[in-house]
Amino acid sequence: MRSSWEDLGGLALARQFPPAGPDVAARIDRIGPVQSQTARSPFLALAARFPGTTRDEVTAAYEDGTIVRGSTIRGTVHTSTSGSFSHLGAVTAVGQRTLWDRLLRLEQSRVDDLWLATEAFASTWRTTDELQEHLHRWLIEHEGRDDITTQQVGRYLAFGHGGLVRRPVNGDWAGQGAPEYIHLPGTGAIEDAVELHLRSHGPASRHDVAWWSGLGLRVVDAALVALEARVGLVSTEGPDGRTYVDLPDAPEPRTVEGVRLLPEFDALMCAYDPAGRVRFAEAPHLARLWTGANGLVLPPLLVDGRITGYWRAAGTARRRPLEVVWFARTRRPRKGELDEPVAALEAVLDISVTDLTITREA
Structure with missing residues (x-):
């Protein structure tokens, strides 16, 4: 069976414009993680899909921790449910490792050692400056050097670990105020994140999953094999000749009028x-x-x-x-x-x- 772009779009719209959940966390759970380096984006994403969602409702969900914001997949800021966050973190640890290795050029330690130390340091709320200073101290102690080449790189490596969530120090959740960070413990698996992608955005090609997650195609392929064994996937050929996979219980396609x-x-x-x-x-x-x-x-x-x-x-x-x-x-x-x-x-x-x-x- 061959699907058109219209077919694929209709199936994806059914996920992205679902019936409203009872609260903000349930709505985020249905539509999946929302890219949030623009702080107002989660507010707007919810309003576009669930008209009537208020600023106070979204703020309250952030404040009570049922939704969280942090730098995860592709190294970009996303808002997700607290339950989904660890799956995104598992993907980030794999997808961003090459970048961290290239930027840090560690010789006596591993990136994993730095990540564990950062998690321990951020067991309480830490500012960006505190995390950056911790990175510099750790490099001197474990590598005997501190040669992060630019302020921008140093700041990214200080808070870009996929296990940290952020909150605004000043201003509100819809603004671009200064953040502080804390480690959110959790366990996750890459195939769980791939399942999350299909549930929120499917059908998807392996290239779609790779772009969204920041993972290489071979890692995506292995995750799809594991997911196929666990839940069974359905596939169709797309208009571009690529294979598009989906979950077996996918909703019926829909249109979004207006x-x-x-x-x-x-x-x-x-x-x-x-x-x-x-x-x-x-x-x-x-x-x-x-x-x-x-x-x-x-x-x-x-x-x-x-x-x-x-x-x-x-x-x-x-x-x-x-x-x-x-x-x-x-x-x-x-x-x-x-x-x-x-x-x-x-x-x-x-x-x-x-x-x-x-x-x-x-």
Whole structure:
């Protein structure tokens, strides 16, 4: 059986726009980890999928620890349930090891030794500066040197361990305030993370799983074999000739009618290999949204289950204008269709939209 991009997109939309769970943690559990180096992204992801979610609800879930935020897969910040976090950590320990080895060039110790020492040091909340100082002390004690070449590299290695979760020291969870970190103990397995990916984003090719996780293809293949033995997987050939695998109890495909305002780095883009993102958007539109020069992503506009533009609510004031931009030769979003998405945006960011404009981009 051969699947089209529309088939694959419909099956993925069923995971990404499921029935609402009873609370924020249940909703995050259903849609999977949310990329969060932009702090407001989890708030926006929940509002787009579960309109009516409020800023206070999401903040409370962070505060009580039912959802957590940390640098995990691909070395990027993600928000997940506390239960899923250890699976992401297991992936991070494998996927980021080569990078750590290359940056640290350890001769008398192992990266695992540093990670264990960092976990012990971060058994209580630690600031970025404290973690960085700990890294320098550890290098001097165990390697007899401290030659981290740049401040940026040193700061990343100080807090980039996949077992640390963060919270804001000042400001709130939707802002970009300074963080502090603590180790969250847990055990996880790579195949559990692959199962999480399929449950949240499937069907997926091995390339999709590798891109999302930061793992090499051989590691992904081994995890898929282990998962096949445990739960049994179903597969189909995609329009690109790749094999797409899924869980046997996958939900039926669905359409998502109307307009949704997605966050930067939304899963409809970031959960898939770049070549596989065309299940949701045209390749030229994806290139417009993702600026390779600085790694920034414009917040996508979703219309009838397709990414057809972007939006922006510039500034930090509580009252601000909203601009919605749609790409030429796609369906223009009607102003009335934006009533619910705008209300969802206002509720989850605690802002008031003062003016709405809809613009076409050639």
